[in-house]
Amino acid sequence: MKETEISKHTISVLVDNEAGVLARVIGLFSGRGYNIESLTVAEVDASSHQSRITVVTSGTPMVIEQIKAQLSRLVPVHKVSDLTLAGPCVERELALVKVIASGEKRVESLRIADIFKARAVDATNSSFVFEIIGSPEKIDAFIKLMEPLGLSETSRTGVAAISRGTLTM
């Protein structure tokens, strides 16, 4: 890869679930001028109080290496793994998409939701809330199609990711 080429990386970080840990990670990105495209966090192991943070970021290979090194040296960080480099991985995101429409547009939105395997989790006479799960690209595509059909609000979780196969962090 060229030194100046910017690429997108999904990085998983296992941290102690303690006060301020998310602020440390976010502060590191903002303080050093790194880019955050998406960030998710939740406790994944209650017994050991560990949370998993998934950050989607982009940068040159040198910047990505820096990001990982900087994350690794934070005291509450146990492990940092670059899923993009580690091999194939599954990336999933959930979005809730509100469409307010009537008539033909309303019908069309339902049809598209069906194609995307999105579920209507709320409905009124003039609106739907669709739940869609998939790769960020799939969700982007879905939202784009909903735009002319009365898209009024979206809420996205950000990416959760994990390696395929037997590989673990």
Add this chain to the structure above:
Amino acid sequence: MAERILSGSEVVLQALVDQGVEVVFGYPGGAVLPLYDEIFKQNRIRHILVRHEQAAVHAAEGYARSTGKVGVVLVTSGPGATNAVTGLTDALMDSIPVVCLTGQVPTHLIGNDAFQEADTTGITRPCTKHNYLVKDSAKLARTMHEAFHVASSGRPGPVVIDLPKDILVAKAPYLEPSQVQHRTYNPVVKGDRRQIEEALELLASAKKPILYCGGGVINSGSQACKVLTEFTRLTGVPITLTLMGLGAYPASDKQYLGMLGMHGTYEANMAMHDCDVMIAVGARFDDRVTGNLDFFSPGSQKVQIDIDQSSINKNVPVDIGIVGDVGHVLEDMMKIWKAKQHKIEAKALDSWWDEIEGWRGKHCLSYKQPKDIIKPQHVIRRLHALTRDRKTYITTDVGQHQMWAAQHFGFEHPHEWMTSGGLGTMGYGMPAALGVQVAHPDATVVCFTGDASIMMNIQECATLTQYRLPVKTVILNNRYMGMVRQWQQLLHGSRYSESYSESLPDFVKLSEAFGFTGMTCNNAADLDDALTKMLEIDGPVILDVAVDDKENCYPMIPSGKPHNEMLLGAETTGDEAIDSDEGMVLV
């Protein structure tokens, strides 16, 4: 083992004792009164009362850097903590181990904008290596011990422990340091053997090698400096040190090229530019060192050894990056170099040294000392000459005088030079000297300062008096913020905007007002006498030396320029304006 139940304050004090702490630099206030009460009741830990919390941190830094131990600070909540922020940032930039205890409002008031409440962990998160807010008494002892571990291991740095007042009062179990295990923070100290071998093969094949070493070697300890010296002599390679690395290798040695970087020597910078193999040891390729990155040492293969993975490949991509404690790695390098009977080809090395001698021939640090007006460089050189037989520690403030001290005072040993390198904090010098003198009561401690910098922590004169700390403060008084004036002269058409030191105090009267000796020196003929007298006085002294106010600090690599475009300065070329617009936007 039965748990010992103590008060929170007792736990803190006991932990300090068990961590081998002898001195705390601090300043009291409401939130830390229980701790001060505890300090009052015991005599195992000495408390030095500074006159401003920033100075407490600098004093702890001076103490830490001159001893290799952790410096400890104690300040109150709110303004006490915010005043400490500059010192903490300074310690972070220069990798100095400091533990700073800050008071906090009681836990039930946190978040209520209580009196003297500040979000201390929020404010200090980016300027500490790590910080803690203790909200649970059960975690107090563990946190104390962990803080010392984090501050002093790996790449050292400042750690804050924010202590709510109720936690200081409540009962808490005490744990010994040995009962505490560190869950995540266990830095690698041994370097990768294969990488070390590769690095040595590269070095052995070099025609124009150089060792570029920094503060990491000093942090690794005296033993690391000793091994570095042996390795350098064994291989015959030229060595240059960063501002933070001065003293890691004896300045008087013939293999030493002097400091490198913006105000480094011509020979060091030219050798960095032209080398074919560079071994960076505990140095972080700071912009003050590299100059313009696009032209930095273009033809070299680079090896970097650092305890901090994030220092490797940060600014300059290297061919081999070895993560580990430089002391350990250097020991391994010595062993393997000997075992494999490596040797750099003598002919190549000789002609490299010939080239270096040519650069040395420029005598880039030379100056002419007239009969009367005192050249600032001369003050440094004379003091160096007059203190050769004493154990001497030097601290500085920030500006031209700092660079002159770095260039002209030959440091032979590690831990004897304290300066604010990364942050460039004016006001560092006197409190740092205070901390050094506390650690080494019988040594000579000299603070070189400027007429502007000294005003930034001048209140510490009172601390010197109170504890009879015989710090010798030498003001290189050019009646300017000299370094600012120099940049204005070179880059801003000599428009000296706000850089003149107006209304300076009478430093003799000021010293006397604080209860110690003040002296002046205005003529080169009197300089040695003044310095000698100052050194002989048994107590603090401020010596105000009137120096040439036109003198600029050379050589200089202007910002944005490569190493081989150094300005050699007045002696050779005169003060020339730097014809560059880019220069103006750079720092």
